[in-house]
Amino acid sequence: MITVDMRDRKPIYEQLIDNIRTLAVGGHLSPDEHLPSVRQLAAELAINPNTIQKAYAELERQGVIYSLPGRGNFISPDIGAIAAAERRKQTELLRASMQAAKNGGVTEKDALTLLREIYGDE
Amino acid sequence: MITVDMRDRKPIYEQLIDNIRTLAVGGHLSPDEHLPSVRQLAAELAINPNTIQKAYAELERQGVIYSLPGRGNFISPDIGAIAAAERRKQTELLRASMQAAKNGGVTEKDALTLLREIYGDE
Amino acid sequence: MITVDMRDRKPIYEQLIDNIRTLAVGGHLSPDEHLPSVRQLAAELAINPNTIQKAYAELERQGVIYSLPGRGNFISPDIGAIAAAERRKQTELLRASMQAAKNGGVTEKDALTLLREIYGDE
Amino acid sequence: MITVDMRDRKPIYEQLIDNIRTLAVGGHLSPDEHLPSVRQLAAELAINPNTIQKAYAELERQGVIYSLPGRGNFISPDIGAIAAAERRKQTELLRASMQAAKNGGVTEKDALTLLREIYGDE
C-alpha cells in the first residue's frame, strides 16, 4: 500500500521513492507488475501529478521500475537481482552497526529488544 | 587487554584509541583507574612511544581520560556519563540500521543470526 | 557559453545537461567554479526556473556539480577525474565505431573527411 | 580469406557471418561469386558442417548470399546496393560517435591516432 505523510518533514517524492522501493525490494510487487498511473495515484493521495512523476522518474533511474510512454509504469523484470543486491548491502551495513553498538556498550539484550521492536510491529 | 594489529590497514594510534575507548565505555576500566605509562605500553606492544602519546592525547581531548603530568594517565571520573551517552547514541544508530535493513529485505531471522555472530564470539 | 535551441526536438533540460557537461568535461569550467543561479540562468535563457532546476539536479546526481542550498551551484572538485574517465570511455567507444565503420566499407579517406568536419567547425 | 578464432568468446557461426559479410560489403567478393561449399569450408577450418550451414542460412536471410540447392551458395547480385546501404549506415554511426567523442573531451589528435591505428594494420 502506497502512502504519504504530509506532516513528515521528508519531501513527499522521497517518501514515495522509499515507499515503492521498499515494497518492490520486499517482494510485495512482482516483475512487470503495473503501477498506478501518475494521474490515478495523484488523485488517490491528493498530491500533484508532478510529484508522482518526479518519484517515478527517480525509481526508473534506479532501475526499480521501467516506463512505457503511453502505457504506464511497471516493476522491473530484474527486481529480484536488485532486491538480492540490496539485501547483501544492508546485511553488511547492519553487521558494521552491530559491531559499533557492541563496542559502544550496547548489550546483546538491548540489541535484541530493539530487534523485536523493529520487526514486531507488522 | 590493550592490543594492536600491525597488519590492519587502520593506523595504530586509531586502533589504540578505539581499543581503550571500547574498554572504558564497556565498563572494563573504572573511574580514575591508572593506565599503563606511555613508555611501558610502548615497550609491551613494541611500538613507538610517540604513537602511544598521540592516542592518549586524543583520548584526553575526548574526555575519556585525564593526564597528571609526572603521575600518568587516568580514566575520567565522568566515564560513566560518557559511556551512557555513547550507549544512547549507538542504540539510536543501531535502531536506524535495523529499520534500513528491514526495509532492504533483511529478514528477522538473518538479523538474529548476525546478532548472535557479533555477540557470540567472546 | 550556455545556450538552448527551442526548435530542437531534444528536451530543453537535456540540452542544458549536455551543454554544461560538455563545457565541464572539456575543461572550460574549473573546479568549484560558481554556475549561474537557477533564477539568473532562467532569465537569461528565457525559460522556466524549474527546467534549470531539473538540469542542475541531474548534473549533481552525475557528480558533475554540487549544490550548496542558499549559496548556489558549483563545478565538482573532482571534475578532472570525471573528465578523464569520460575521455577513456569515449575513446573506447570511438575505437569500436571506427572498427565497425571499417568493416562496413567506410574508407579511411571518408572517415578522415568526417573527422575534419566534426572537429573543424569551431 | 575466411578464418575463425577458437579462443574468441564470440560464437564461431557469428564470426563466420561477420567475416563473410565484411568481405562482401568491402568489395572483396563479387556478385554471383561462388562461395566454398559447406563441407569444403568445414574441412578447411576444421569445424562442424552444421556451424557453416547456420552461418550461410543467416547470411541468406540477410540477403547477402543466395543458395541454389545442389549447386552451392553465391554472393547476392544486389551486394553492391547492400554494401552502399551499410556504408551509409556506418558513416552516420561514426559521425555520431565522433561527435560524442569530441563532446567527451577526446582531442582531434587522439582521434586521428586512433584512426591510423585502425586503418593502418592491413
Add this chain to the structure above:
DNA sequence: GTGGTCTAGACCACT
C-alpha cells in the same frame, strides 16, 4: 488514457 515536458508562481529553509 498515459507518460514526459514545460510554464507560472508560491513557499520554505538557509546564507
Add this chain to the structure above:
DNA sequence: GTGGTCTAGACCACT
C-alpha cells in the same frame, strides 16, 4: 538571494 519542493494546469506524442 539561493536552492529545493510543490501545486495547478497546459500541451505533446504515443497507445
